[in-house]
Amino acid sequence: MEEIKVFCPATIANVSCGFDVLGLALDSVGDEMIIRKTSEKGITITKISGQELPLETTKNVSGVAGLAFLEKSDFDGGFEIEIDKRIKPGSGIGSSAASSAGAVWAMNELLGKPFSNLELVQFAMQGEKLASDVAHADNVAPAIYGGFTLVRSYNPLDIVPIPTPNELFATVIHPQIEVKTSDSRKILKTNITLEKGIQQWGNVGGLIAGLFQNDYDLIGRSLQDHIVEPIRSILIPGFDKIKANAIHVGALGGGISGSGPSIFALSKGEKIAQKVAESMKETYKNIGIEFDIHVSKVNTQGVKRIS
Amino acid sequence: MEEIKVFCPATIANVSCGFDVLGLALDSVGDEMIIRKTSEKGITITKISGQELPLETTKNVSGVAGLAFLEKSDFDGGFEIEIDKRIKPGSGIGSSAASSAGAVWAMNELLGKPFSNLELVQFAMQGEKLASDVAHADNVAPAIYGGFTLVRSYNPLDIVPIPTPNELFATVIHPQIEVKTSDSRKILKTNITLEKGIQQWGNVGGLIAGLFQNDYDLIGRSLQDHIVEPIRSILIPGFDKIKANAIHVGALGGGISGSGPSIFALSKGEKIAQKVAESMKETYKNIGIEFDIHVSKVNTQGVKRIS
Known part of the structure; x- marks a missing residue:
């Protein structure tokens, strides 16, 4: 080849x-x-x-x-x-x-x-x-x-x-604003409280357990970030609304994708993931922010040959 | 009844x-x-x-x-x-x-x-x-x-x-010194570095994944505590030696049990857990510290009726 x-x-x-x-x-x-x-x-x-x-x-x-x-x-x-x-x-x-x-x-x-x-x-x-x-x-x-x-x-x-539960779908909305990875790392604090650390590793453990057991509710309950999201979300207009509305229409949970500005939500099934997309679009249209939006199954293969 | x-x-x-x-x-x-x-x-x-x-x-x-x-x-x-x-x-x-x-x-x-x-x-x-x-x-x-x-x-x-892998055994040694839970909480810092937090939740995720997959090596690699153990172990005479020797004779890993002073190690199989017990005994005998020691399978039932 x-x-x-x-x-x-x-x-x-x-x-x-x-x-x-x-x-x-x-x-x-x-x-x-x-x-x-x-x-x-x-x-x-x-x-x-x-x-x-x-x-x-x-x-x-x-x-x-x-x-x-x-x-x-x-x-x-x-x-x-x-x-x-x-x-x-x-x-x-x-x-x-x-x-x-x-x-x-x-x-x-x-x-x-x-x-x-x-x-x-x-x-x-x-x-x-x-x-x-x-x-x-x-x-x-x-x-x-x-x-x-x-x-x-x-x-x-x-x-x-x-392992990835079979019905797990992601909705990702990319507001047309630029946040550089290097900048969004700089605003993070170098210290965190032990208390928030405990919450965070509890949630990581819960998320991993939820993924292994196809326990969508547990996955949803574990999708919480008390450390980075409160700081970085300030850089993303409409973040709180997008997230709250996504959960309101059925998303398991969500947060900032990487260092942002994209926002993601995970849902059980494509139908809910599409509803979440509609809700996200609506929210950004109301705020007046341009965006790209994607609904995708979690890809269990990674990079793949197409020809 | x-x-x-x-x-x-x-x-x-x-x-x-x-x-x-x-x-x-x-x-x-x-x-x-x-x-x-x-x-x-x-x-x-x-x-x-x-x-x-x-x-x-x-x-x-x-x-x-x-x-x-x-x-x-x-x-x-x-x-x-x-x-x-x-x-x-x-x-x-x-x-x-x-x-x-x-x-x-x-x-x-x-x-x-x-x-x-x-x-x-x-x-x-x-x-x-x-x-x-x-x-x-x-x-x-x-x-x-x-x-x-x-x-x-x-x-x-x-x-x-x-879930608990079937061959997982614990060895626990209790040096006859008293460390009060309330005291051993007081010496902890209220802040940790984000860097150590990341290591910690990486290890929690790894340990949970290892337990779900019966991956004893992954369990062992994940048994690391960069936050609490370095501080609390100072209160436990011989801690570093006990732990190093336990791993040397085959334990997957170990650490402080709760707030101490007991030290635990996890092993694959009772035979290794017994060898770990021998090594722990030897170490404390050499240091001259009295102890109790226990080797136990992980109990998957919890409290149980005996009559």
């Missing part, structure tokens, strides 16, 4: 209570990439459509992730990358992670899978570092593993795939 | 990463209690053997828990309580919780189970409040539900029973 075309899913990181550790992959939102083996060494980005992004290898997240891959590989050649960028950068649904994860997953396929998923996450994290100064894994891990993932530890890196 | 005799298990709270939220019940260590229906209203503690503890109802944790039970019950009479106290108070393996949980569980049986486990935990928490000023649930919940339990939230109280 000399060339592969892949779908690179958008992802929701943090998932309310799981700041920096939890993430999930989406099914109906993502980029497409073509990766091609070359005899020439190194990584060349030949084409980017959909968004204005740097073609220079060391300035593009997929280039940087690809270089990290090549450095550990014994492959003698290189790769060309074409990106059809459909996820808007800065939207909070893992735009950079999709490119980084998609690139290294595809390269691994082309070489006959020399690397494990865990190693691919490590390469892709280099792309994340370029994008946001922090090599976080909570978007690239679900993009590569699919479904829900837990980053149990960063040092050493330990990724735990978590 | 007019009288019931019950076994009231010792419990390990916190279980390393799960401060204030996780707990597990033991099988081979516990008190015995006899609870008897009386036509007279109120709670009378008629006999306590094994330890010097107050017979006065409002000063005894089982009395206080029993009064909380009676207050919500439409039962017209009362109860007599006899306690054979085998768990030493202040040992850190849920001595007060065993009495509180045992009393209300037995009363509930005698009246034909009018209350749910969740309600029983709420009554028993009143006993905990008497014992340590804080109505914590991380010992009484596993004592009543059995196995591992997660206190997802205190307000409202939300207890999640977590």
Whole structure:
């Protein structure tokens, strides 16, 4: 195989209570990439459509992730990358992670899978570092593993795939305002109260237990973030209303997707997820904010080959 | 049924990463209690053997828990309580919780189970409040539900029973020094760094996932506490050695049981748990500290009727 075309899913990181550790992959939102083996060494980005992004290898997240891959590989050649960028950068649904994860997953396929998923996450994290100064894994891990993932530890890196209940759907609304990941990290406090910490790890435990048991109510009760959401939501106009209305029409719960500004809600079944979408649209129309909106099943496969 | 005799298990709270939220019940260590229906209203503690503890109802944790039970019950009479106290108070393996949980569980049986486990935990928490000023649930919940339990939230109280892998054994050593729960809470800091919080909820997620999947390695990797253990372990002579040696001979991991001074380790299989016990004994013999030691399967039943 000399060339592969892949779908690179958008992802929701943090998932309310799981700041920096939890993430999930989406099914109906993502980029497409073509990766091609070359005899020439190194990584060349030949084409980017959909968004204005740097073609220079060391300035593009997929280039940087690809270089990290090549450095550990014994492959003698290189790769060309074409990106059809459909996820808007800065939207909070893992735009950079999709490119980084998609690139290294595809390269691994082309070489006959020399690397494990865990190693691919490590390469892709280099792309994340370029994008946001922090090599976080909570978007690239679900993009590569699919479904829900837990980053149990960063040092050493330990990724735990978590099962996904079959009827779990996400609704994600992206208000057309920009919040940079690096900025939204800066406003966080470096200390938290032990009391809030206890609430948070109680909820993380509850969410994981709910996912294992298909206990949608428990999932809903656990989707609470007393630490990051109260601070970051200030940057997102209409956040409280969007969330309250989503829960009012039947969502299990919701919060900020990654570092925002996208807001997500999880629901049991597509029908409710669509109702949640209607409610979100309505809310932003009333406030007068432009938006994109997506309804998606949780994608349990991660990056996948489409041709 | 007019009288019931019950076994009231010792419990390990916190279980390393799960401060204030996780707990597990033991099988081979516990008190015995006899609870008897009386036509007279109120709670009378008629006999306590094994330890010097107050017979006065409002000063005894089982009395206080029993009064909380009676207050919500439409039962017209009362109860007599006899306690054979085998768990030493202040040992850190849920001595007060065993009495509180045992009393209300037995009363509930005698009246034909009018209350749910969740309600029983709420009554028993009143006993905990008497014992340590804080109505914590991380010992009484596993004592009543059995196995591992997660206190997802205190307000409202939300207890999640977590499945227990079949080969999971605990080794617990109790050095003969006294650490009061209230004192060992006072030395904790009210603030923690967000960074340590992230490590902690990553580990709680990992431990829950490990328990659901019978993944003993993941359980072991997740048994880490970067917040409370570094502070409280200072109060426990030989802690670092006991823990390191236990892991060296095969324990999955370990930590402080509750607020200490008992130290626990979890192992896969009784054989390793016994080896861990030998190693712990050896360590304390070398340091010259008197101790009790227990090896126990995790008790998945909680309080149980013995006659």
